[in-house]
Amino acid sequence: MPSPAADFETQLELFRTEAESAIQYFYAWDTVRAVAAKDKEVFRLLNQAPLFWNTNLGALQTSTLVALGRVFDPDPKNHSITRLLSVAHANLDIFSKDSLAARKSSADADEWLPEYLQIAYEPNGNDFRRLKRHVADRRKIYETNYRPLRHKVFAHRGVATCVEVGELFAKTNIREMQQLLVFLGRLHEVLWQLYFNGRKPTLAPARFSVKRILEQPSPNAKHGKLQERLVHETKAFLAAHAKDA
Template identity: 40%
Template sequence: MTEFETELEIFRKEEESAQQFFFSYLSVRSSAAGDPDILRKLNENALFWITAHHSMLVATFVTLGRIFDQDSKHNIDRLMGVVARDLSIFSLKALQTRKEASQITAAEAAQYVVGKHALSADDVKRLRKQIDVRRRIYEDRYRDIRHKVFAHKATADIAEVSSMFAKTNIEELKSLFGFLHSVHEGLWEAFHNGRRPDVKPFQFTLPSEPPPRYKSLAPGERTFREGYAVLRSMLPKATEDAITE
């Protein structure tokens, strides 16, 4: 694997883990808020569920910090630095070589790269600008929670903690995780398929019903659905049947 592939895989694991922690948290929160029977079951073992629910939130912020903080060993800046240092791996010639190694003929590989896009310095600059916008969001509203409340316990002042959380927004966090997911997908497609990265935030859909078979779910979507299924499975059979109907 190239250094880029290694860093991209590390980034994928981080952004997907953050998704999973966050949407697990949301599945418990929304299920309990929307269904009194589920809330009643959670309250039967309240300490466990309070602990598990809090742990999901802690893990979300800790992982988000590893992605954005400049002093992390592997972060989104390091990934983009690796991309910028050697754009030759995104050239059409390099793409053709990779396709030839994937058990297609040289002629087929040459035909494949026709009309494809080679990632450019302008593409990297555009991506970095979009990342900087999200970093400012993280730094303005989420970094202090990560550092002062969850990672290092720098404050125990209830008023200060409440003030920090008052600036947060669930939809904004969804968009932030959607953007990070799209960064991975965009760079992966640029490297493997010669596609110009169009990093619009991925739109998560969170209904509890099974998805259409053709739809591939992001980890956050899958975790949310599984969390809902687990919570619903705790209900007595008659109650579960009534919900399903």
């Protein structure tokens, strides 16, 4: 049986891969649509192989919802955001300064580690209760607006008619999905920084709108948050190939 620290590290890494996968799938899908709607050359490029692009966009849409389902899986036995926070909350000692010191140990640690530990943050139960409330708010959004679509259309065929499918899609919202996905990235960042660097788990704001990212790209978009890198790469790829089409 793994130690609490090893279990947390495993759960944190699994959460990262699922959250980042969902972000990549959705932002690739959304950026292709957004760029094609504004750029006639890109639109013509996509129309050279419409079946191919519709297949890929459909796969990205499906993959987003499947990944989200794994993230918000309520079963504590499965690898999910539920299990990650449960492991963290039940084992506060893995975030202690002594534990952090062991993780930061190096040949020259005596020169800088004592001062570093003075400002390191040790979380308490309230920190994780607060994070769990944030997750509960997002879980409610997922379960109300996206889980029915995932379960009845993408993962299983629970509805048959176009009207029924349309009713499920009508509950969704692009902006809401962007915020939901970027929250997952923000949550991973604060948990990683808390565990490996002893930083207080405060959720920092992050840009989420594809429209805004396209209109006002960050100077360091290539090295920015995952969603910004994905938007930048997708737009650059489409623009480069549209010129040759």
